[in-house]
Amino acid sequence: MDHNLAQRLKAFRERTKIKMPAIALLTGIAKETLYKWEKGTKPSDLNDYFRLKAYLDEMENKFHEEQLERDTQKPATLRLPLNLNLLPVPQTDGKAAAGTITFFNDEPELIVDRINAPFLGPVDGVIEVTGESMAPTFGNGCRIGIIRLNDSRILNWGLHYYIIDKNWQGIIRRVYKGETENSLLLVSDNPNQHLFPPIQRTWEQIEAVFKIIAGILRY
Structure with a gap:
């Protein structure tokens, strides 16, 4: 046969x-x-x-x-809790755009677009890239697939991560060891390092870290 x-x-x-x-x-x-x-x-x-x-x-x-x-x-977006002990749930009203931080019962949640792409492996959701700080790798308008980390302090230096700070702002950067044991160096992929200079962040300034699984040019 x-x-x-x-x-x-x-x-x-x-x-x-x-x-x-x-x-x-x-x-x-x-x-x-x-x-x-x-x-x-x-x-x-x-x-x-x-x-x-x-x-x-x-x-x-x-x-x-x-x-x-x-x-x-199915609802097009999910509410992805930053707390690993909580499960993602559909955003049934669809009011918040992907990439937005919302709160439910005082728990912060990242709104992500749902994606059905088994070839990418485990992906918690997708958010849109805004701005050119990570061009040419992730240009304005492309999407990134992200996944929550069991331990956000176990990182691979030089890889891309999506980081949410204490102001509930998200940023995509390559991550390296910072000047101290308690800090990270966040580096843009844009060749214009004068426009997008490296950023130092201490762990106390960071709320959550997501691993970037893939960049998606068309979605």
Whole structure:
């Protein structure tokens, strides 16, 4: 059997939890044959092969359409608590834009855009970049995918992070060790370092640190 079709059959059953006898009933192909095909045995009847292929094409398209419909019905933004012990929740009223800090029961929350992009890995949400301080890496209008850190003091020097200070202002910078053990050096990617000079921040001035997973030019 076509290796790709065998993988599709297995993945479809795992995703939908459908049993093989049900597929056999819907396709008219013996369940024993389907089990063999799923394990990689080549089909002896091409008509059955194309019947299964047509069934998978139809059901996968239907599954993706339903998934898209569910996604479009979800609120476009999430309230992402800075407190790791609290879970993100949908922003049902949609009043605050992504990148805004709001408060719920005295807990600060970062509003982020929802994103469905499994290829990026775990992403808590997306916010838009404003300004050119991080150009050309992250230009004005592009998006960044961010994730909360279990321990914000364990950082990899030279990587990009999204930092929220005690004034509830967010900033994207490369992060390096500061002049003291209790400080960080925040560096712009813009070649014009005179316009965007490095910034020193102590940990007491920082409210939260998010790791930047990816930059997204189109969203």
